[in-house]
Amino acid sequence: MSLRLSTAILPVRPWREGGRDQWVRAERLGFHTAYTYDHLTWRSFRDKPWFGAIPTLTAAAAATEKLRLGTLVTSPNFRHPVTLAKELMSLDDISGGRFTLGIGAGGNGFDATALGQDPWTPRERADRLAEFVPLLDRLLTESEITESGTFYSAQEARNLPGCVQRPRLPFAVAGNGPRGMKLAAAHGQAWVTTGDPKLFDEGTPEQSVEAIRGQLARLDKACAEIGRASEPMDKILLTGFTPDRNTMLDSVDAFVDFAGRHRELGITEIVIHAPIADSEFAADENVFEQIATEGLAQLNG
Template sequence: MRLSTVILPVRRWNEGGRDEWLRAERLGFHTAYTYDHLSWRTFRDGPWFGAVPTLTAAAAATERLRLGTLVTSPNFRHPVTLAKDLLSLDDVSNGRITLGIGAGGTGFDATALGQEAWTPRERADRFAEFVPLLDRLLTEDSVSYDGTFYSASEARGIPGCVQRPRLPFAVAATGPRGLELAAAHGQAWVTTGDPKLFETGTPEESAAAIRGQIERLGKACVEIGRDASEVERILLTGFTPERGGPMESLDAFVDFAGRHFALGITEIAVHAPIADSDFAADQRVFERIATEALGQLRP
C-alpha cells in the first residue's frame, strides 16, 4: 500500500511552490505528482505553471521523493520532444520520475494549439500510437518511425534513462484499448473511478465500477501472457462520488482507503490542499493522513 500526493502547479516557485514539494518529502509521501496541462478547469484564469520545469525544480530541491505527471497526454505533446524532456528529468532526479500518461480529454488543452478537439475515437487512435513510440524513444538509442499521427527520424535517446530499461509508465485508462496499452506498456495503471458516477452515483456503485476496471485490466494482462500483479493500480482521488469526503478527517480517509485497497488498488494519490478550490481541505487533516493513515491500514 502506497500513499502519494498531487501538487497542482498554481504557486510561484519562490512564493510557496518549492515549500510544497519539500513538505511532501518531509511527510513521507511515496510520490508527488503534478498535472501536465496548459490550464485546468476552475484554475484557468489564475496562475498555472508548466509540468516539466516544475518537476525539474522539484527534482533539484528534493532527495528521496518520487516525482511524476498525473497525467501527460497527446493533446499538446509529441513523443520525440516529450522523450527528451523525460530523459532529462530522469537524469536530474537520479531516477525518481514516473510518467503518468493518458489519452487526454476535451478540456482547454484540447484546443489550445488551435486545433479542433479530437473525438474519443481520435484520442484513442492517437494514444495507441503515442505510447508504443514513446516506449521505443526511451529505450532505444535511435528511432525512426513513420506513423499515421507521429513521425521520428533518427531521434536520439542517448544516454537513455537512469531507470532501466526506462522510467516507469502509469497508464490512465478505462476502455478496452487503453487497458491493452496499460497491460503492454505500463508499470502502473491509473483510474479516477467511473466519471459517469461522479455527480449522481453512490460509493457502492463506484466501488463496483473500479472492481470491474481492475478485472478488465487483469484480463488484458492475461491475454498477452503478463502477470497482472506486476502492474501497480493507482487511484487518483477527488473524482469519485465521495468527492472531498475522505479528506474531512483521518478516520474518513482510513475508511475510504481501506475499502479501495481491498478492491485491489495499491496506491492512492490525494491532492495537496488549495484554499477556495475543488481541492480545499484542512491542512492539519492532510498532514495526519500523510503520516498516520497507512499505519492504521496495515494488518
C-alpha cells in the first residue's frame, strides 16, 4: 500500500520573518500536503505569536505551485458554515484546486470560549458538527442554499462559481466516536486520527497501534452501513500525539519503523510537524528534512 508524507506548519511565525519560507520549503522537500491548525491559539502557544489559518493558507497558496494545502482541523468552535464556505471556495480558487478541509468537532480549549459562550459538552460539540458538515457540504456543491437548522441556518446563501475541485473540495473528517465515523463515511473523502488520546501519557506504541487498528475497523463498519467501500478513503494520521511521539523523529530509521507499522494498518498519509524550537514540536531540522526526502524511499526500499 502506498503511503504519502505530509507536514503540519503551525502559524507561529510572521510571514516575512520565516513564515513564508516554511511553506516554500515544504514544497521543495516534496511533501504531499502542508496543513495548519485552524485555531485562535493553541495550548502552550497561548501567550506566543499565532496567526489566522485562512489568511496564512491564502498566502501559502500564492507562494507555492504544486503543494496541496489544508487545515487539521477546522471546527464549529468559532466558525459558521455560510461564511466558512465562501472562504473555502475562494481558497480553492486561489490555490488552483489544491485545498483540503480537515474538519472535526473541536475541543474545550481556548477556542471554545473565545466568543463569550460557555464551553460545549462533548455531546453538544458532536451535535453541532453533525449539523455543520452536511450544511457545509451543500453550501459548497449547490449554487444557492436556504436552510433552517437547530444551530446553523442559511438564507439564500450563494457560492458562485463553486469550487475548482468538483463537485467540491475534499473533506477530511476527524472523528473516532460513532457519530464522527458516520460523518466521515457520509461526507468525507478522508478520515483523520491522532491516535487514542487515552494513551497519550502512559500508553505504549503497541497499544497505540492496536487502538488505531480498532478505529479503522469501526470506520470500515460505518462505511459498510451506508453501502460505501472504505478502501478509496484516505486515512490520515496526524502525528505528535501517540506514545512514541518523542522518538519517531529522532532519525530516518525511527520514522521508517513508525511509518511502516501504520502503513500496515491501512494508514495512507502521515503528517509530521515542522519543528518548532522550545516547544512540544521541537526536533532536529536536518533529520526532519532527511525524513522528507529519504523516508518514503527507504520505507519502500
